[in-house]
Amino acid sequence: MSGIYHADSIKDVAESLGISNLPEGVAAMLANDVEYRLHQIIDEASRFTRHGKRTTLTTTDVDQAFK
Numbered sequence: 001m002s003g004i005y006h007a008d009s010i011k012d013v014a015e016s017l018g019i020s021n022l023p024e025g026v027a028a029m030l031a032n033d034v035e036y037r038l039h040q041i042i043d044e045a046s047r048f049t050r051h052g053k054r055t056t057l058t059t060t061d062v063d064q065a066f067k
Contacts, residue, residue: 005035041065 007027014022042057044065049057 003032003035005031005038007031010034 007024007030010027010030011022014020014027041062042065045057045061048061048064049055052061
């Protein structure tokens with residue numbers, strides 16, 4: 001399964017944190033999870049935008065979605 005967030009990105013982050021030899025399957029599963037979590041955050045942030053009767057998503061909306 002290939003989404004917008006790729007396993008290569010996960011491997012790059014892992015290597016920057018000192019985790020080498022991350023298996024491809026693990027990286028793919030983490031990439032899917034990251035994509036799902038980002039979707040959740042953006043969906044919640046867009047609710048704050050709609051409730052505020054605005055059409056532009058702001059950083060404040062995203063901050064509120066994290067809370």
